[in-house]
Amino acid sequence: MYTEIEDNEMMDVVTREKLVADLKIVIADTEELLRATADQAGEKIAAIRVKAEENLRNAKLRLARAEAAIVERTKAAAKATDDYVRANPWRAVGIAAGAGFIIGLLVGRR
Helix, strand or coil: CCCHHHHHHHHHHHHHHHHHHHHHHHHHHHHHHHHHCCCCCCHHHHHHHHHHHHHHHHHHHHHHHHHHHHHHHHHHHHHHHHHHHHHCHHHHHHHHHHHHHHHHHHHHCC
16 A cells, blocks of 8 residues: 555655756756857856856756656656556555545535
């Protein structure tokens, strides 16, 4: 059955998905900023661009790792669910029917 550990793992996946989405936005904004300042001259702006490009590369690397971790955990959760349903088909049907009934009651009240 669904345990507290699985619940925490699902929260981690959701948190990581939010982090990945936020990181993609930051990367896009940084790339846009670098393009917008490409024609700017000066030592200070050049140093800032170099640092921003380095941080952007690091962020892309972390993003790729986070996405890989999310995919791996999602696959593991899907496999565990599939294994549970195959091992306990009637229990899974009962749980699904109960959840459907409750959802139906909640939707029906509106």
